[in-house]
Amino acid sequence: MSGYVISVAIFVGIWVTLALSLNILTGYAGQVSLGHAAFFGIGAYASAVMAVRYGQPFWVDFIAAIIITGVVGTILGLPSLRVRHDFLVLATMGINFVVVALFKYVDFFGGAMGLVNIPAPSFFGATFRGGTPYLILVWLYVLFVWAVSWYISKSWVGLAFNAIRLDEDAAAAVGIGAARFKIYAFGISAALAGGAGSLYAHFIGSVFPDTFVFVESIAILSMVVFGGMGTLRGPIVGAIILKAAPEFLRFVQDYRFTIYGALLVLMMLFQPMGLLGDDSWLWQQLKRWFGRKSAPPKVSEEVTP
Amino acid sequence: MLTVNNLDVFYGQIQALYGVSLTVAEHEAVAVLGANGAGKSTLIKAIMGWETPRAGEISFAGERINGLTPWERVSRGIAIAPEGGRVFRDLSVTENLHLGAYLQPDVAIRRQMDVVFDLFPVLAERRTQIAKTLSGGEQQMLAIARALMSQPKLLLIDEASMGLAPILVERVFEVINNLREHGVGFLLVEQNAFVALDVVDRAYVLENGHIVLEGAPDDLREDARVKAAYLGG
Numbered sequence: 001m002s003g004y005v006i007s008v009a010i011f012v013g014i015w016v017t018l019a020l021s022l023n024i025l026t027g028y029a030g031q032v033s034l035g036h037a038a039f040f041g042i043g044a045y046a047s048a049v050m051a052v053r054y055g056q057p058f059w060v061d062f063i064a065a066i067i068i069t070g071v072v073g074t075i076l077g078l079p080s081l082r083v084r085h086d087f088l089v090l091a092t093m094g095i096n097f098v099v100v101a102l103f104k105y106v107d108f109f110g111g112a113m114g115l116v117n118i119p120a121p122s123f124f125g126a127t128f129r130g131g132t133p134y135l136i137l138v139w140l141y142v143l144f145v146w147a148v149s150w151y152i153s154k155s156w157v158g159l160a161f162n163a164i165r166l167d168e169d170a171a172a173a174v175g176i177g178a179a180r181f182k183i184y185a186f187g188i189s190a191a192l193a194g195g196a197g198s199l200y201a202h203f204i205g206s207v208f209p210d211t212f213v214f215v216e217s218i219a220i221l222s223m224v225v226f227g228g229m230g231t232l233r234g235p236i237v238g239a240i241i242l243k244a245a246p247e248f249l250r251f252v253q254d255y256r257f258t259i260y261g262a263l264l265v266l267m268m269l270f271q272p273m274g275l276l277g278d279d280s281w282l283w284q285q286l287k288r289w290f291g292r293k294s295a296p297p298k299v300s301e302e303v304t305p
Numbered sequence: 306m307l308t309v310n311n312l313d314v315f316y317g318q319i320q321a322l323y324g325v326s327l328t329v330a331e332h333e334a335v336a337v338l339g340a341n342g343a344g345k346s347t348l349i350k351a352i353m354g355w356e357t358p359r360a361g362e363i364s365f366a367g368e369r370i371n372g373l374t375p376w377e378r379v380s381r382g383i384a385i386a387p388e389g390g391r392v393f394r395d396l397s398v399t400e401n402l403h404l405g406a407y408l409q410p411d412v413a414i415r416r417q418m419d420v421v422f423d424l425f426p427v428l429a430e431r432r433t434q435i436a437k438t439l440s441g442g443e444q445q446m447l448a449i450a451r452a453l454m455s456q457p458k459l460l461l462i463d464e465a466s467m468g469l470a471p472i473l474v475e476r477v478f479e480v481i482n483n484l485r486e487h488g489v490g491f492l493l494v495e496q497n498a499f500v501a502l503d504v505v506d507r508a509y510v511l512e513n514g515h516i517v518l519e520g521a522p523d524d525l526r527e528d529a530r531v532k533a534a535y536l537g538g
Binding site (some may be wrong): 159160163166167170171172 | 374387
């Protein structure tokens, strides 16, 4: 593989983890967030600060980024408990703007000039920036985030996320407190995005506030929605397509965010389940081709008065 | 088992309950009757912990539960079939039941699910069906079944008859009657006094946030005020 292809594959991997982590909050727990880039940024900056200001090695930065972002995400999630639906979307947008402003105007974070000269990670004495080993590292992290997502979807916590997404009041009726599980979702989602931020910072070698702005949050949400929110395959495919396509189709690059926005609108109109959501056209076709039977729901013959 | 003492609940400036006191003994079925807006739902919400009373005390099995979260109350043995059922419409019957036993060990869930399917054979037949494809009566049964999954000592049922055809109301109340043999205590909150009085040991009448009457079903049926207000003369 050429260096260029490897770089693209590294970027794609990082964005797959961003989409998967947002999927836990939005797809599983039903909390639509337009501020995910903030947590990506917090992870990147936490990592950069640990490396540049405190001279810590990659592994320390990486773990610190996950923990710090998880804690900050949990704290920022708290005020969001008081709002639902469209107000939550506004609140998460607000979080994004505030976080970027802090990166920009606090000297400790390097201001608009960002933090540069993040040392390349080294393993067993070998230093490398990018390349195949880094590609493997990134995709190992993809595997980890996928495994966490899978585990949650099969666990009790996942069932509770389902319950509060579908009907918060019904969840309350069985004693599932929405607040506790929304906090879990915010914390887990943020922590995983923090890891992605750290991988990004160590790959690029510098961090700037403008990388983590609101439009990036829209881009990440587009990937989740485009692929199929709430599924495991959807965000992965969404991120791969939407992140890789602009790299290989250069003319798309300049209109990237326009295309993300347009796709979001089109998907909402025609395939609200996303490309590979459970009820989406494509997924139904694939299931048919591969001979998996999908039982149509039986309708009760008793007539509702 | 459940004791509510001098409960005052406010919505902002507006008082919804005035010094409400009631008790439900173990294995007892009690109804709270009242017209729309009498404060029945508020009472249920206060007992579940969804509304915080300004004054008064709620205790369950000898323990004061005022400050507990809804989940802590469920884990102590209170369960609810809320108004309108509120089942998870997009989940299957089995998944709904699973959620009713949230955080119970798997073995207990399987055992309790067998118990519940015995009580509600119609749900056993439809176990893989998505809840929204059930009829209104079946959804109400599912709500009660879901509540039973946590093996409650006391089951609150908010307006079990609402929106159901008379024949289905009868069936729901038949089920409630059967459940009494399983040692569950009931607090039914009902507008439909006629059916409720047939299945309970005692009843209270709530009017504008005050308990105005209490007694055995036979006495209440004979009471002129109850007749006029709830039994259609």
